[in-house]
């Protein structure tokens with residue numbers, strides 16, 4: 001829709017107040033009322049994100065020679081990721097703009113690897129569990145690669161269904177750690193065995209778990225192997241702007257070796273502008289996002305992350321126990337920051353809508369209809385308030401008709 005740009009510019013003070021006014025209709029995530037979209041690690045981390053972002057806001061990660069500062073920060077952030085994910089010494093990776101970017105580039109690398117190293121020609125496919133993130137479908141749509149979604153078993157990837165769907169044109173199989181709809185870690189070890197046996201490229205989508213699971217494990221949580229510790233894992237995606245608590249626009253895509261990563265990089269010189277080498281989907285890369293990721297990781301350190309992730313676990317355990325006490329069944333055995341819970345005597349989407357009336361903006365899972373939460377450290381403090389409203393919402397929704405929960 002066309003709009004006319006104002007003829008005269010406005011005062012920043014005036015604009016700022018208008019923007020804050022516009023934000024009045026937004027969800028109240030700082031009060032812990034949102035369990036989707038925002039990862040609230042408290043005001044201290046928010047300040048570090050903001051100031052670090054501002055310091056490098058105009059710098060461009062596209063030019064590592066011009067900005068060795070950003071190149072160094074990216075190397076360190078990717079190195080931290082590789083370290084946390086048990087990568088071997090020859091492993092490599094890149095900072096991307098988000099999980100979708102990381103996944104797209106991992107698929108691009110796997111595709112070029114299949115074509116060049118295995119001589120695969122013609123149509124290609126990626127085999128993934130039904131619970132895998134739609135970012136895979138988007139990337140495959142762009143690259144005209146077929147997606148084969150396989151049935152789940154107990155809400156988890158079923159390795160036998162995945163192997164049955166794979167063939168000579170399969171460039172990648174996928175497991176999630178955890179998957180988004182249920183918050184459960186797929187049987188990555190079995191997928192890794194299968195990948196080795198069948199010489200398949202296994203990608204682990206740890207977008208929402210990569211920077212959480214290692215610390216939950218350090219805190220004593222029971223986390224199965226899910227990363228490069230397993231020899232069949234060739235690539236991983238892990239988002240810093242989720243449980244890494246970085247500012248938005250930061251994820252990592254990681255490869256078992258520099259040689260595999262080389263299939264991702266786009267190197268072009270057949271135009272009058274000179275050679276341009278870009279590792280990820282972006283051209284211009286926001287220096288602020290790189291700087292904020294670097295600053296937050298160094299600000300928190302292992303101890304800081306362990307403390308934040310302890311709060312996430314506490315929030316999940318409190319809500320899990322409270323929901324069960326109210327008669328809900330939790331789907332599977334979540335071990336990280338996401339969980340989904342359901343009950344058959346009331347429409348969970350109607351419960352969702354009732355909670356929305358009380359200011360709670362959460363997620364849903366549709367198979368089966370469930371309430372879905374992605375928890376932040378801050379939620380530990382509001383778990384009781386949520387559970388009280390959940391009890392009210394169940395009664396209020398009884399007999400009610402569930403609409404369609406639209407939150408995206």
Ligand SMILES: *Cc1c(COP(=O)(O)O)cnc(C)c1O
Nearest residue numbers: 098099100133135180205207208
């Ligand atoms: C969030 C998420 C993605 C996509 O990441 P974006 O940063 O939103 O592009 C992919 N996979 C999983 C499991 C996720 O949770």
